[in-house]
Amino acid sequence: MSIAKVAGRGVYVPGNDIDTDRIIPARFLKCVTFDELGPSLFFDERFDGDGNSKGHPLDEDKYAGAEILISDDNFGCGSSREHAPQAIQKFGLKAVIAGSFAEIFHGNCTTLGIPCVVMDEQSRSKLAEQVQSNPNEALILDLEGEQIIFANEIYPMSMKASAREAFLAATYDPLDNLLSARDQIQDTAQKLGYA
Amino acid sequence: MGKNLFQKVWDDHVVRQLDSGQYQVFMALHLIHEVTSPQAFGMLKDKGLSVAFPGRTFATVDHIIPTDNQSRPLKDDMAEKMLQVLSDATAEHGIEFFAPESGSQGIVHVVGPEKGLTQPGMTICCGDSHTATHGAFGCIALGIGTSQVRDVLASQTLAMDPLKVRRIRVEGELGMGVTAKDVILHIIRILGVNGGVGYAYEYAGSVIDAMSMEERMTVCNMSIEGGARCGYINPDETTFEFLKGRDRVPQGADFDAACEKWRAYASDADAEYDDEVVIDAKDIKPTVTWGVTPAQAISIEEIVPSPEKAEGLDKNLITDALDYMKLQADAPIKGTKIDVAFIGSCTNGRLSDFQAVAKVIAGRTVADNVRAIAVPGSEQVDRDARAEGLDKVFEAAGFEWRKPGCSMCLAMNPDKLVGDEVCASSSNRNFIGRQGSPTGRTILMSPIMVAASAIEGSVADAREVFGLQEDAA
Numbered sequence: 148m149s150i151a152k153v154a155g156r157g158v159y160v161p162g163n164d165i166d167t168d169r170i171i172p173a174r175f176l177k178c179v180t181f182d183e184l185g186p187s188l189f190f191d192e193r194f195d196g197d198g199n200s201k202g203h204p205l206d207e208d209k210y211a212g213a214e215i216l217i218s219d220d221n222f223g224c225g226s227s228r229e230h231a232p233q234a235i236q237k238f239g240l241k242a243v244i245a246g247s248f249a250e251i252f253h254g255n256c257t258t259l260g261i262p263c264v265v266m267d268e269q270s271r272s273k274l275a276e277q278v279q280s281n282p283n284e285a286l287i288l289d290l291e292g293e294q295i296i297f298a299n300e301i302y303p304m305s306m307k308a309s310a311r312e313a314f315l316a317a318t319y320d321p322l323d324n325l326l327s328a329r330d331q332i333q334d335t336a337q338k339l340g341y342a
Numbered sequence: 343m344g345k346n347l348f349q350k351v352w353d354d355h356v357v358r359q360l361d362s363g364q365y366q367v368f369m370a371l372h373l374i375h376e377v378t379s380p381q382a383f384g385m386l387k388d389k390g391l392s393v394a395f396p397g398r399t400f401a402t403v404d405h406i407i408p409t410d411n412q413s414r415p416l417k418d419d420m421a422e423k424m425l426q427v428l429s430d431a432t433a434e435h436g437i438e439f440f441a442p443e444s445g446s447q448g449i450v451h452v453v454g455p456e457k458g459l460t461q462p463g464m465t466i467c468c469g470d471s472h473t474a475t476h477g478a479f480g481c482i483a484l485g486i487g488t489s490q491v492r493d494v495l496a497s498q499t500l501a502m503d504p505l506k507v508r509r510i511r512v513e514g515e516l517g518m519g520v521t522a523k524d525v526i527l528h529i530i531r532i533l534g535v536n537g538g539v540g541y542a543y544e545y546a547g548s549v550i551d552a553m554s555m556e557e558r559m560t561v562c563n564m565s566i567e568g569g570a571r572c573g574y575i576n577p578d579e580t581t582f583e584f585l586k587g588r589d590r591v592p593q594g595a596d597f598d599a600a601c602e603k604w605r606a607y608a609s610d611a612d613a614e615y616d617d618e619v620v621i622d623a624k625d626i627k628p629t630v631t632w633g634v635t636p637a638q639a640i641s642i643e644e645i646v647p648s649p650e651k652a653e654g655l656d657k658n659l660i661t662d663a664l665d666y667m668k669l670q671a672d673a674p675i676k677g678t679k680i681d682v683a684f685i686g687s688c689t690n691g692r693l694s695d696f697q698a699v700a701k702v703i704a705g706r707t708v709a710d711n712v713r714a715i716a717v718p719g720s721e722q723v724d725r726d727a728r729a730e731g732l733d734k735v736f737e738a739a740g741f742e743w744r745k746p747g748c749s750m751c752l753a754m755n756p757d758k759l760v761g762d763e764v765c766a767s768s769s770n771r772n773f774i775g776r777q778g779s780p781t782g783r784t785i786l787m788s789p790i791m792v793a794a795s796a797i798e799g800s801v802a803d804a805r806e807v808f809g810l811q812e813d814a815a
Contacts, residue, residue, distance in 0.1 A: 162658075162662075163656055163658075163659055164535055164536075164635050164659065166635075166771075166773045166774075168752075168771070168773040168774070168775060168776050169773065169774055169775070172775055172780070173752045173753060173754045173776075173778070174753070174754065174778070176377050176405075176754060177406065177418075177420040177421065177424065177754060178420070178424075179380045179381065179384075179423060179424055179427050180381055180384065181381060181488075191774075191775050191780040196780065220536065221535060221536040221539075221569070224535060224536065224569065224635075225471065225566075225567075225771060225773060226470075226471050226752075226771075227378070227469060227470055227471040227473075227485040227486060227487055228377070228378060228487075229378065229381075229469075229487035229488040229489060232487075247536060247539065249536070249539065249569065250539060250540070250569075250571050251471060251485050251486065251487065251566075251571075254486070254487060254490070254502075255487035255488075255489065255490075258487065258489040258490065259489065307503070308363060309362045309363040309364045309503055310362075312361070312362040312363055313362040313364075316361060316362065318360075318361065318362055320489070321360070321362075321364075321493060321501035322389075322489075322492065322493050322496060322497070324360060324361075324366075324501070325366055325493055325496070325497040325499050325500075325501060326391075326496060326497050328357055328358055328366060328497075328499075329497075331357050331358055331366075332357055332366075332368065332394070332497060332498060332499055335355065335356075335357045335368045336368060336395070336498070339354060339355070339368070339370070341368070341370055341395070341398065
């Protein structure tokens with residue numbers, strides 16, 4: 148199914164260089180399926196050693212049920228763990244807006260159908276501010292028009308061209324497409340002596 | 343105009359262009375481990391797919407394996423289950439598994455090269471961001487996610503965008519006590535943790551040329567910490583010499599033919615680059631981190647930065663990092679008390695790392711308040727080190743000599759920091775909570791700097807502690 152628009156309320160988690168160890172601490176990687184990861188999202192940022200809430204935005208009442216995560220530069224850096232976008236998705240978030248993304252994280256999100264949207268600092272901080280004062284208002288990510296609509300205002304955004312194309316064409320999970328070239332894969336393997 | 347290595351390897355391995363604009367690229371070698379890959383076998387099963395090229399995938403176990411007692415079943419039930427799922431899946435699909443106590447187990451990025459599976463001109467991938475390590479042999483080596491592990495198992499290909507190439511030339515000669523680890527920490531400090539986004543890094547120049555393969559692996563290993571999708575070094579005689587006679591490498595006349603083929607992948611003299619950076623080796627000193635990203639690094643001679651004086655840097659990041667690390671701005675990093683010393687990991691857990699440390703710690707003792715562990719990167723490294731008596735040298739100095747695994751680099755096993763302990767670590771990430779305690783503090787440095795700090799009980803300059811003088815070279 149193609150993803151042309153994502154609509155949902157936003158939540159702003161500020162900070163540059165938020166790494167995947169923070170998004171999902173390594174101890175939660177002890178699992179053989181991704182099913183249970185949702186509650187562990189940002190766990191050590193959200194809870195202290197006794198399990199008490201530290202007042203993270205994800206746990207503020209006004210953002211309950213938010214579906215679009217907004218953060219800052221170099222989001223998702225570090226480990227390649229797909230557990231990070233899996234936890235984001237299982238938590239109920241459908242898209243991420245940031246100043247920039249680390250590449251492996253971006254690729255993992257795309258394959259899972261989570262659009263990663265880039266916004267410059269000025270529009271991002273204005274949007275984050277607006278979301279903070281109107282937490283009940285839904286954001287609309289318009290992938291086709293490459294714009295974000297919030298409270299009747301239009302914000303500029305950009306996406307990696309190949310990812311945007313894949314969302315619109317419903318090919319963001321590339322597996323079927325890759326498998327459709329079985330003969331060409333064999334040819335390449337033969338040519339390189341890998342068959 | 344000539345081509346660089348990235349372009350040559352890429353062109354050889356492209357199967358076709360996809361409608362999205364991405365390319366379908368054949369993966370010559372696929373490495374898997376127990377954390378990011380078992381789920382991919384489940385995905386295959388859900389889709390009724392089999393493994394397309396089982397002979398091109400190899401498995402090992404490293405992240406969850408304890409380094410004290412590896413006998414089965416593992417004490418941690420979930421760790422045992424992860425190991426069992428990987429073991430069953432590889433058996434079912436005909437994939438070779440370097441199991442614990444097989445003599446071949448170890449950290450995936452140590453095992454691949456030491457077996458000779460990693461060869462110049464290959465595309466290599468693994469569900470692990472430090473796959474860039476293999477670039478030391480002249481490979482495009484990519485960290486991938488689990489869904490991509492599934493893609494590679496099912497099709498031996500990945501969908502990906504091409505990369506730009508930045509050549510980083512490190513020219514001159516390194517001073518005494520300055521290591522490959524200092525070179526890469528220095529590069530990341532200069533170019534930033536996201537400076538490499540969109541790029542493959544080609545490391546070149548006289549300093550890189552003079553490095554051993556193990557040193558080159560240390561440099562390439564941390565490419566991801568600089569944001570680069572991968573990093574590589576052109577294959578040369580050092581590369582071929584390292585590979586000669588290894589398990590999975592062609593032998594005899596076939597080896598000579600392979601060398602010819604491998605040599606041709608090296609960047610042409612007139613190759614084009616999207617960017618170039620030149621670094622003077624004189625500027626590289628023993629380097630340590632003070633903050634919570636690998637770019638938050640300074641030389642051992644410097645003081646910790648202050649947010650007020652930071653120009654062109656994010657002041658909030660500095661303030662937050664200092665808060666977390668409980669360090670004073672404008673104070674020397676040297677002398678910062680440590681609780682734990684860790685030598686190991688895919689960055690610095692190879693034989694030469696332990697040799698270098700053994701040479702300087704013989705006859706010295708770890709400070710009373712410091713818990714020090716040395717963790718070989720593989721069963722092979724462990725055997726080789728023991729054959730030279732290195733384990734005894736470490737033990738005599740007060741280190742524990744452990745069994746192979748990722749250990750305290752990421753603490754998915756019993757090796758963890760406790761509370762807000764400070765660890766002098768030869769690993770690759772100083773992220774918040776990285777070493778297993780949500781308040782634990784990591785200071786990254788080279789193995790000999792870890793050793794010097796372990797002996798002093800605080801962050802120390804290996805050149806001073808071990809009397810490494812320029813004229814003694």
